Amino acid sequence: MTDPKLSPLHDRHVALGARTADFGGWSMPLEYPGGGVVAEHTAVRTKVGLFDVSHLGKARVSGPGAADLVNACLTNDLRRIGPGQAQYTMCCTETGGVVDDLIQYLRSDDDVFLVPNAANTAEVVRMLAAAAPEGVGVEDLHEGYGVLAVQGPSSDEVLTRLGLPVDHDYMSFVETEWEGRPVIVCRTGYTGERGYELVPAWDDSAALWDALAEAVAAEGGLPAGLGARDTLRTEMGYPLHGNDLSLDITPVMAGAAWAVGWDKESFWGREALTAERAAKETRLLRGLVVTGRGIPRAHCAVTDASGGVVGEVTSGTFSPTRKQGVALALLDRSVALGDEVVIDVRGREVAATVTKPPFVETGVRSS
Template identity: 65%
Template sequence: MSAPPPAPLQHSPLHERHVALGAKLAEFGGWEMPLEYTGVLKEHAAVREAVGLFDVSHLGKIDVRGPGALELLNRCLTNDLRRVAPGEAQYTLVCDDATGGVVDDLIAYVHDDDHVLLVPNAANTAEILRRLRAVAPAGIELTDQHTSHAVLAVQGPLCDAVLDAVGLPTGHDYMSFRVAEVEGVEVVVCRTGYTGERGYELVAPAEVAPALWDALVAGGAAAGLVPCGLGARDTLRTEMGYPLHGQDISLDVTPVQARLGWAVGWDKPEFWGREVLTEQRAAGPRVVLRGLVATGRGIARPGMSVKITRDLPIGHVTSGTFSPTLRKGVALALINAQVQLGAEVLVDVRGRGEVFVVTKPPFVQAGVRGS
C-alpha cells in the first residue's frame, strides 16, 4: 500500500499579504510561512537597528478558562505561575512526566486565576491540548485558537513608535501585556518576543489580522519598519541563545541538560517530570547545552559532530548559523558537561575540524527589556 498523501499546509490569515510582497515561503511546523522577503541579512539588521514586523501566526494559541485554571496549569507546567500577577506572562515548559524530556516550551499569559492564555509552538499545540485535557477537571475549558487567531510580532528598538502610530498601548514592562481593541475586537498586546530586542507580540482574531498588518506597515514607515521572515527570526534567536524546540530541546533533552533550570519551580510540590528532573539536577547532567563561537570562518549546522580532539567526540551541534551581528559562526551544542567555558573544540564541518570556543550565550548584547 502506498503512503497516505501529506496533510496540506496551513496558511496564516496574512498569507495573501506575504504572496503580494513576494515572500519566499517555506514549511514550518505544518504551516507555509514567509522565510524571507528582501533577504535574511537585511531583515536581521532591521530588527537590531530599527524595527521588523513578523507574522508568527503558526504559533499555537490555547485559551484556558474556568475556576482554578491557573492552579491546574501550575500542577502541570514547570515554572511557578504563583509568581505571576494578572497582566503578566511567564516562560515555562511542558515536560514528560516519565522522562523529564521537553514536550514543548511556551509562554503563559495570566489574565486572572480563572483565565490563562498559552502560546506553544506550532507542531506541538495538539499534543499540549491532549495532555492538558486528559487531566482537566469538569469546569475547565481548553479552547484551541490555533487557526482562529493570528500573532504579529513587532520587534526592534523603534517598536514603540510603530504601536503608538496605530493607537496600541506601549511602555508596559517586559513579560507583561495589555488588552486593547481593534475594529471592535480584543487584541492582546504582549511585551514579549524571540529576537532579543525590545518588542511586542499581538494576539488578534484572524479576521482583523490583515487590517492590523496594513496599519502596522503604514504606521512603521517613518521608523523604517521592514517585514521579516522566519529566517531572520532564527538568526536573531540563535544570537541570543534562545532554544528552538525540535533542535535544542525535545523529548530527548531535559531542562536540566538545556540549562533551563531557571524556568522550573523547584520548590513546587507538583509538576510534570518533577521526580526525574529533581534526581537529574542533584546528580548533575552528563551533557549540557552550551554556546559555541567560531574562531575562523566555519559555520556550524545542526547535527555536526563536536570533538575535543579529532578522535574524541563530545557531542553535537543542535543549532548553528552565521551571526550577521558578529560576522562569524555561532551555535548551540549538546556537549559533555565536563567541558568548561573558554575551551576550544572542533566542529566537523564537511570533514574539516573548525575551531570554536565554548561560550555562555547570549552571543550579542540583549536589548529585550529596553529602556
C-alpha cells in the first residue's frame, strides 16, 4: 500500500493535534481538538474558519489557443467569463459520466489554471494533454502550489489584516503578493459563506498559514478540518465527486446542467448529455430534510409511501446549523418537491421531506 502524500502544512496539523484521514491519497486534517467538526462548522457559519485544501489538484494549460482547448473539452462555456474570473466546470466522458468537477481560472486566452479534485488530477491532465494541439502544454502542478481557504462572514477582516485584496467579485481572482511572495486570491469556496481560496507556492504555504491562523484567531475563528468542510458543503447542496457526481452520475442527473455550455459546438460528452437532457428519464438529485430521528448516509435506500424504492442517498450528514439530518439523493422523477419519503438508515425507517437545496441561508454571494 502506498503511503499517503503530505500537505505542505502537515507539520502544522500534527502540532495542533489534528485527527487525520485519507482524502484522495493525501493525509489531511479531519478535525482538530477542542470542539471538533461541530465547533469548526459553527465558526465558519458565524465567524471564520481556515482550511488546508492543498490536496486539491493544480494544473496549467498554456500556449496559443489554451483557452480554446479547455473550452472545447470541459463542459462550461469559458467564453462567458473574462481574464481574472473563475468558473465551475466538469470533465466528462463521451458517455456523459463525470471524470471530475473543477474550477478553471482564466488568466488569458493563452493561460488557464485548473483546480481539480485530488484523486482525479492525473486523469484530467492526461485527457487534456491527449487532446492538446502542438504548441499547447498541459502541466500537472499538483505539488507546485498549496491551497488555503478562508471562509466565513469575517473572511474580509482576516485578509485585510494581511494586506491582501478583498474588493473583487464572487468567482473572480487577483494575482498579488504577500510579503514579496506571489499568491492568487480567488473569491471562491465550498462552504456557502463569503470567503476566499488562496493559492501560494508550495514552499510559501506554511508561512502564509501561520499568518492567516493568527488573523483568524484574532477574529474569533478556528482552523477547520475536512469534516466540517463536508458538513458545510452538504448544507449547501454542493456536490462531491464520487458521491453526487461520478462516471455513473451525469451533470443532468446531478442538477448541474447550469454548468454546461449547451450552445457550444463541442465538449466531451455533448452528444450523450444533450440526448439525456431531452429524454427526461433519469433520476435527479434532490434534497432530503429528515423529519424523524436519524442521520442519513450514502447508499441508504429511499422509499415512497407505498414502500417502493424510489432512490438512493448519495450524501448525508447531521446539519449542525439545522440540528437535524439532511441529505442529497438521486430520486425517480415521479417524486416531487414536498413529498414525504422514508430513508432506510441501517434497517430503521426515518421520515424525510423532499426539498430543494440549499438547506440553510448563507452569504456566499454577499457584496
